[in-house]
Amino acid sequence: MSTDPLLKVVGLKKYYPIESGPLRRVTGHVKAVDDVSFELARGEVLGLVGESGCGKTTLGRCIVRAIDPTGGVAQFVPEGGITVDLAAAGKRELREVRRYMNMVFQDPFSSLSPRMTVREIIGEPLRAQKVPSHEITEKVERIAQMCGLNPAHLSRYPNAFSGGQRQRICIARALVTDPVLVVADEPVSALDVSIQAQILNLLQRLQQELGLSFIFVAHDLSVVEHIANRVAVMYVGKIVELSDTEDLYARPRHPYTEALLSAVPQPDPDVADETIILGGEVASAANPPSGCYFHPRCRYAREVCQSDAPPLREVVSGHFAACHFAESLQLKGVVPEPEKEQGVP
């Protein structure tokens, strides 16, 4: 395992033009992903959390080039000797690295073609890679088994499967090309609670056995805590906090993270409801507020927050936050007492 990151994203942007008037002139931009930078190590699970519209899905899709980013660099080193800038790669270049990355979607009902058998669905990425058909058959059966699907059921159509099994099919499809990077976009959100655990366990087992790197996009902070090594919190297109999972949950450095963590309802009658209710709305990416995007909802905001946008900076080793007062604020996490002394400034 090399020490180079598998993926190095620098200043990634995705802007959608806003057109208005009869001539459809571009009058502004929705900055869905705005100047995002992070690194992903080999074998690492990076959780990407945030509320709907914060750009987490767009970011995931830009990375696998399901959509084309507006700017920035996403340097991807799937194997020694291969380096591709995913943000700028052309069609041919992309085709060569497609097999190293794949995606699992949220809804296992709409992401499977009802007209294809499960065998065809799982084998599709291999066919796109022009793998000989006898290899495909063998590969599909092996991966289906790994994902907990009965190979005898492969000639069935997706409608014969329950939600959890469909998600297993989606996972098998994502893993059939032996990728090194999987972007999982809310892979358990559409599933029943008792099935969620099965799929999470499966993803975790496969990640460890195959040494995969995951970008795990989710809004459920308990799920992310369970599966991720590091977590990036997004707000209105930007990463506002990025840190090891334990640190982030024990000692958040951004007021938005604190509010997010406090808002997760816990199934424990003895936990007092200390939810920080954020006023107002998630800021619009088309017309964001001045300065720090979070300042209108932030209970710690001061004058400087209205005028200056805080950059994402390393507050303590490995813990990045985009807040002017990241050092001085004593924000409350959800893990009672961190064992490490690292959290104390």
Place this chain on the structure above:
Amino acid sequence: MDELGDRTMDMTDSASTNQPLLEVKDLRVVLPLLEGNLVAADGVSFAIRPGRTLGLVGESGCGKTITAQSILKIAPRKARTDGRILLHYADRPATDIIGLGADDPELLKIRGGECAMIFQEPMTSFSPVHTIGNQLMETILLHRTRHRREAHDLAVAMLAKVGIPAPAETLKKYPHHLSGGMRQRAMIAMALASQPRLLIADEPTTALDVTVQAQVLRLMKDLQHDLGMAILYISHDLGVIARMADEVAVMYMGSIVEQAAVRDLLRTPMHPYTRGLMASVPRIGKKSGEPLQSIKGNVPVPINKPRACGFFPRCPVAIEGVCDRVVPPLTPVAAGHSAACFRYSEVVAAAGLDQGGANVH
């Protein structure tokens, strides 16, 4: 459709002070399908007191939604409904909703007026060809005021209350102009606009973000405090239930398998399904690094449901020859705590000794 027209009035309940607002007694809903009879609700009984919240927990297909739909008589037309659903009044005998005809004026007053509902799907619950304002004001004009001006102001106030920015402009928008979250809020506004005595909330915050969910949950609690309405809160999220409910009923395969005060249920769940459900959700702040305990198998579809414990095929402590032959009745196991399991005492004992191994047999 149903042969229970003679049950319209029920005089058995005297006007006691602690009288429930709504009583569901032995509700049974069967959907005849091509594949067989789907028993969506199988002997469901519960009561909701004024100003209190009953949480109805379960996974998809467990019958929680059809139970709620039966209360408003909006279950699918082919559903065969049996049992009694009594809506109590302080000054007159209770109404059995199941006995009401489809166009009974009483039913029209109950539906959307005294009992309002928030649906799970914000996309499909609004008409796409009418503005939000039109749809919101329709409810208000029907149940609260006849003056359009006043209705308009109320609509604006309701939208503002559920956290929609620029509420006056939003009234002129069509549902597709709003995001999913915004649409859900507009629907909550619509349900609360008639100041219902009972609010049926079917997974109302499932589509919302956590910070917005927190706002909405608090809003519903505040409104409940102000108006004294009762809430039937349907959710699969035990965290939300812990925050919202006073009492909880857990449903599985159309039956209530456990019922208790929220604290008791979360502290000492007695049914293996409830225990499994609680073990399978990751808890925030409790990262262990271990795989989650999951309930084996899939959520079954209750078609041609056998006379047996519905949880039998997935249960880690099932007794062969007993649990697959007899339906365990919902029986009191502690003060205010009922469970439908033959082995609840052993389940509790085993869990007390060994948290991790309780599900391994």
